[in-house]
Amino acid sequence: MPDDRHEPDLPEPYRLACVVTDGTVSEGIAAQSRAINLGFHMSEPDADFLSHFARYVAGQRLWAVQGSPDSRELPGLPVATLSSYDQTINTGHGHLEPADFITDVTVRPTHRRRGILRGLIGHDLAVARRSGLSMAALTATEGAIYGRFGFGVSTQNQSVEVTSDGRFVLSHQPEGSVEMVAPDQIDELRLDVFRGFHHSHRGSHGRLDWWVDFASGRWNYETQQPDRRVRSAIHRDRQGRPDGVVSYRIAEDHGSTMTMTVDDFIAENADAELGLWEFLASVDLVTTVKASKVNPETPLPWALRDPRVVRFTRRSDLTWVRILDVAAALRARGWDHAGSVALHVIDPLEWCTGTYRIDVAAPGETAEVARVEDAAAATIGIAALGSLYFGGVGARALAGAGQLRGTAEQVQEIGRLFATDDLPHCISAF
Template sequence: MKTPTTKTNGLRHELFDAEVLSAAGEAEPAPNARTTNWFRAVRTGFHAQPFTTAEVARIAASYRVDGRRLLGVYDDDAPAPSLDPSIPVATFAEFNKTLNTGAGRMLESHLITVVTVRPSHRRRGILRRMMTDSLDRARAAGLPMAALTATEGTIYGRFGFGPATTLDTVRVDVKGGLPVVAKPEGTVIAVDPSALVELAPSLFEAFHAAHRGSIGRQHAYTLRATGRLGPEEAKDDPALRAAVYLDADGVPRGFLTYAFAGWEKSPLTMDVRDLVATTAAARRELWRYLGAHDLIERVVYGAAAPDDPLPWSLDDPRRVAVTETEDLLWLRILDVPAALGAREYIADGSLRLRITDPQGYTTGSYKLVVDGRVGCVETEPDDSQPADLELDIALLSSLYLGGTGVRTLAEAGRLRAASDEAVDRAARLLDLPGAPYAINGF
């Protein structure tokens, strides 16, 4: 890829691909200096120890599989004795994956990740420039949706992003086993993590097709499932264990990766790294398997759905405690007609929307018409027709997957409605049953 380079306010912005080179006489490929320095800035930004050269090479190779584009911002004129100016003062990355918008419909989306700005360079418009340029590239490519996961909840609303899915962390008491009420079905087998190299991505694709809100997985998830990446370090994970659920016909329908938290932890705990189930029985049986480990008293899982049926699967629902609820996926609609036209609906009707957008991409009036549960959006040429709802693009993005209800936002005073009837009509059109479920960070 040709490296686009621009300069703003004395800072150089460079967009490039991660590069891993095979050096003569070297057993492992090595990243080039620009890629190494970019990762050094990322690790510093997230308060982590620097990767080794081998770790950078492993992660960079996985980035290339995903087609990630890396952005570094460089201060070539930083005064001595500043850090080497070849180490970026800000980082950003982007790549494309599909979003399940409901009923198995897939929307190609623009994903944004690893955003950092060095403390010495804050409040200089760097984040705004990186974000605006990235969203401009997405729109130019015809992508109607952008997405990210946020470490802080107050940063991205000003760019039109709204939280769209949540995850629960659950703590499950498995002392004496996990008493699942339903009779056992199929079987769970222990496997070496390396056996998941093809199985993990194929099972995830089946999960992805079945769950509204799911976002396509990057290659790093396969590396983690097979023990090639640890939870914090980019090297082999010897503590990882794995299991696969087979249905009555011997067909794999789910997998599990997990690790013992250590003898020093009390109560003795197993941490679930990944759990992908394509059927309800697969999910129940993988949990039954987790509860069958000798000596283990607690299992912790950080990616449970808000409406996870696990408590109802047990004879004592109090064994499951939700210890934390966090937003995961933040969405940003870039093209209202294309995004709403790709969405699931469960009722017919029409709705006039007036949208404000801090970047101006989607500001305007629209008419949504749902017929046969298929949405069609017309852009209104003027604002002469009264709107049923007036809201900003971040709120429409939060409503998009049905994880937030129209009435909730109306009662919170976040949107303006022409009437109570308009709120009811909007709720019938935009609300969806069940919670959207995304399990991938990125």
């Protein structure tokens, strides 16, 4: 059970409860699942869905807000939900920092805009902070909701459409080989390759077990059934070690233009990424391959004889991070540059407000962080710090956007210190 000594700040008459999650279907689990599906406009859960849900949320903090006991509206169903669990985020140089992952946030339409989300998320973050976590993370249905609670965009979701006709020709042959595999026979391999990816990619978020069911086609959470159209292929390096795995579906279309949708693409390195792309583009009858969560530094267009075969179609926020403990988060970061800066941090929830001196003696060293008095320090909001932290945005852009205020020299120094050799790359929605 979570430490919930923090008193939730919910308006009257709402009360907060924490649902027991032991992997089995109970009345509380069924009500929570129904409320979540209502919030996200999904079908009412049936028995099969409930047993999957119960298994997937085992061990999570399942917060349920109950309305007035006198209400006749949907008796027994919480009016709002929020789930959270501990998972890790790669903060650079292979460090996996434990964080509070927030998901399944819903408020029933008839109870919206009364401050329920504010009370619920404030409570969950307070519990996480008290338990010693230095950051929280989520993905958002809408971009305007979470900045006010101190969340900043930490990784971007890049989508592409690749023309997979005769124009797809790589200008060099990537190392290794690709083979097709039975999607539901490679769970351990998927976990291993993801582990390798997670350790080697700044900004990567850890995953729960459900994604293996999804990538294998055993269970699609949205359609609430198995998906037998899923196919998989793996990439092996020169030594035969698997270092890439992809799952995809090809839409049922008896015409001459078939579209492939990539559901999951894990590549530990450029050879695995290019090798798997070459395979996907070689599948007969398919003319377009659509993929999201593509590496922001993908070598693909640079490796093609005709780079126009790749169209970057959409780029938007993927993960948002809320720093809960500035000093702990900065000490957990992998630094690519040395430097010394002072930052005055402003936190709408007040937890992190203060001025911090950050010293990194040499690239790869742990930052020394101290609270100081420095009226001349540059100023940044806690949400913008969450973005700067992962290196996906630079100090200059944040200053231009009015999110970082300081002299030109201060902005330059902060930019140099926070610059990363790698762009953050996350392939895990949650």
